[in-house]
Amino acid sequence: MQDGVSIDIRDYSLWYGKFQALLGVSAQIKRGIITSLIGPSGCGKTTLLRSFNRINERYGNVTTQGHITILGKNILDSDVSVAALRKRVGMVFQRPNPLPISIYENVVFGMKSHLPQAERPRAVLDQAVESALREVSLWDALKDGLDRRATELTLEQQQKLCIARLLPLKPDIILMDEPCSALDASGIERIEELITELKRTFTIVMVTHNMAQARRASDECIFMLMGEIIEHTPTLDMFMNPQNSKTAAYIEGRYG
Amino acid sequence: MTERTPSRGWRAALSSAADWIEKPIEALIRACGWSSIVLVAAIFCFVFWYAAPLLPHIDWFGTDGFFTSTHWHAKEREGATYGVLAMIVGNFAVALVAMVIAIPCGLAAAVYISEFAGPRSKEWFKVGIEILAAIPSIVWGFIAITMIGPLLIKYAGATMGTNLLNGGIVLGLMSIPLIVSLAEDSLRAVPDSFREAAMALGANRWEIVYRVLFPAARSGLLAACMLGVGRAIGETMAVLLATGNKNQIPTSLTDPITTLTATIASEMGDAEAGSPHSQSLFTIGLLLLVITCAINLTANLVIRGNKRASSN
Numbered sequence: 001m002q003d004g005v006s007i008d009i010r011d012y013s014l015w016y017g018k019f020q021a022l023l024g025v026s027a028q029i030k031r032g033i034i035t036s037l038i039g040p041s042g043c044g045k046t047t048l049l050r051s052f053n054r055i056n057e058r059y060g061n062v063t064t065q066g067h068i069t070i071l072g073k074n075i076l077d078s079d080v081s082v083a084a085l086r087k088r089v090g091m092v093f094q095r096p097n098p099l100p101i102s103i104y105e106n107v108v109f110g111m112k113s114h115l116p117q118a119e120r121p122r123a124v125l126d127q128a129v130e131s132a133l134r135e136v137s138l139w140d141a142l143k144d145g146l147d148r149r150a151t152e153l154t155l156e157q158q159q160k161l162c163i164a165r166l167l168p169l170k171p172d173i174i175l176m177d178e179p180c181s182a183l184d185a186s187g188i189e190r191i192e193e194l195i196t197e198l199k200r201t202f203t204i205v206m207v208t209h210n211m212a213q214a215r216r217a218s219d220e221c222i223f224m225l226m227g228e229i230i231e232h233t234p235t236l237d238m239f240m241n242p243q244n245s246k247t248a249a250y251i252e253g254r255y256g
Numbered sequence: 257m258t259e260r261t262p263s264r265g266w267r268a269a270l271s272s273a274a275d276w277i278e279k280p281i282e283a284l285i286r287a288c289g290w291s292s293i294v295l296v297a298a299i300f301c302f303v304f305w306y307a308a309p310l311l312p313h314i315d316w317f318g319t320d321g322f323f324t325s326t327h328w329h330a331k332e333r334e335g336a337t338y339g340v341l342a343m344i345v346g347n348f349a350v351a352l353v354a355m356v357i358a359i360p361c362g363l364a365a366a367v368y369i370s371e372f373a374g375p376r377s378k379e380w381f382k383v384g385i386e387i388l389a390a391i392p393s394i395v396w397g398f399i400a401i402t403m404i405g406p407l408l409i410k411y412a413g414a415t416m417g418t419n420l421l422n423g424g425i426v427l428g429l430m431s432i433p434l435i436v437s438l439a440e441d442s443l444r445a446v447p448d449s450f451r452e453a454a455m456a457l458g459a460n461r462w463e464i465v466y467r468v469l470f471p472a473a474r475s476g477l478l479a480a481c482m483l484g485v486g487r488a489i490g491e492t493m494a495v496l497l498a499t500g501n502k503n504q505i506p507t508s509l510t511d512p513i514t515t516l517t518a519t520i521a522s523e524m525g526d527a528e529a530g531s532p533h534s535q536s537l538f539t540i541g542l543l544l545l546v547i548t549c550a551i552n553l554t555a556n557l558v559i560r561g562n563k564r565a566s567s568n
Contacts, residue, residue, distance in 0.1 A: 053456060055452065055455060055456055058452075058455065082458075083458040083459075083460060084458070085458075086455070086456055086457065086458035087458045090456070090457075091456040093449065093452065093453065093456075095449060097447075097449035097450060097452065097453040098453070099450055099453055099454060099467075099468055099471075099472075100450065100468075100471055100472040101467075101468075101471050109454070109457055109459070109467070110457040110458060112467075113457060113458050113459045113460075113463055114458060162453070165457065166457075169457070169458075
């Protein structure tokens with residue numbers, strides 16, 4: 001595995017029951033940058049994203065083949081602890097989904113799952129909440145109401161909270177499944193700023209339907225079609241000079 | 257009205273016929289809707305009507321008082337007393353024992369069915385729960401006498417098989433299906449995105465249950481438990497057979513007891529219509545109605561209050 005590669009995908013196939021959603025895809029996703037997965041609906045981009053933390057296995061009828069190497073380990077091996085994997089690979093969803101508990105408890109939810117009681121005294125948790133909320137610039141707005149239910153926040157705040165709750169676990173990779181699609185224009189702008197901010201610390205993989213967003217916010221793009229990776233290049237190259245005619249057609253909006 | 261073309265004529269005729277039918281149907285549906293409220297009110301009035309002649313003569317809080325004594329001598333023609341304290345205590349005691357059994361079992365079963373069982377076994381469990389709910393209470397009474405009673409004599413050191421514990425066990429078993437199906441409904445109503453969020457943070461299934469689903473479904477689970485309590489308090493036949501029907505305040509789990517419901521059921525047959533005895537039984541009925549209505553109302557308020565809190 002090359003240095004600087006965060007997620008190494010080799011000949012990875014995935015079936016939902018009898019339907020093959022991914023047809024032996026390979027790619028190296030680089031560390032410390034934002035990579036966008038783009039392509040029309042049903043092309044397999046979300047399926048690929050949800051493979052990186054193995055959350056698409058929850059429906060039970062999923063079979064896979066190939067390798068996905070994260071931090072030097074094939075995460076598809078049967079001896080991999082999914083809890084430990086998900087600690088290293090956080091996820092932000094399409095619709096903000098804070099848990100129906102307090103803001104404070106949302107932020108420390110992961111810590112309480114992964115750390116034994118002795119390693120998380122109240123002071124440590126308090127500190128983690130403050131620094132996570134500062135990181136997503138929610139601290140000043142929320143510090144006086146950390147006991148409020150997280151589901152009472154605005155959508156933009158909810159999505160920021162969903163990012164903040166990943167931070168105390170110190171993940172290496174953050175997966176984002178259309179993180180802005182439920183937000184209005186100003187919300188999108190601020191979440192994109194935040195994502196750009198985060199890339200200094202994390203590897204970010206983002207699924208998006210929004211070409212403009214992929215172009216604005218990401219460093220590399222992977223274009224997928226019908227369960228295959230068609231093209232994987234730096235974002236500018238993909239938009240200025242697509243190599244594949246299908247990529248060109250999609251980017252120009254001839255299908256989607 | 258302007259001139260009509262032929263086609264508009266029959267359409268207009270049809271729509272006026274539809275209007276004509278619409279009105280009575282609407283009235284009928286409205287009546288059906290109101291009937292539930294009217295019936296509840298009517299039942300209250302009916303029970304009150306039959307209890308009313310005695311109410312001014314009842315001593316409520318004295319030495320032989322209704323709420324304060326255990327002296328139930330309602331059949332006496334001279335110097336009858338109407339103390340139902342032992343029945344109230346018995347009623348709540350047996351319901352408490354029942355809930356100690358039914359709430360943990362019911363919630364655990366609901367969690368299993370909604371979160372752990374596969375899709376096919378889930379259907380089987382649901383059918384099983386429904387059948388359990390359909391067993392007539394008199395059959396539970398038989399089970400109490402013939403199976404649970406001897407076991408209690410053998411293993412719990414009871415002198416009589418029919419007692420508080422027996423009643424509690426039977427009532428618990430009877431309340432479980434109600435609690436399971438209501439609790440399962442409310443767990444299923446928790447949006448899947450919550451499960452996914454917790455899962456993506458690395459939580460295991462148990463953590464998802466007690467750190468996400470229980471808080472999220474809290475109101476529904478509470479309501480399930482409260483309706484279970486309501487069921488336990490209102491149940492009659494099985495309790496009459498299982499508790500030993502003895503008018504005393506229990507001091508241990510194996511004491512025979514009686515309840516408000518069991519007293520009505522066992523004495524109503526002997527009570528002469530319109531006699532003070534019959535009126536006193538209706539008074540007990542009135543008390544029961546108030547208790548069960550209060551429980552159901554509280555359950556509803558709990559659900560509504562929490563819905564409001566979570567929809568914000």
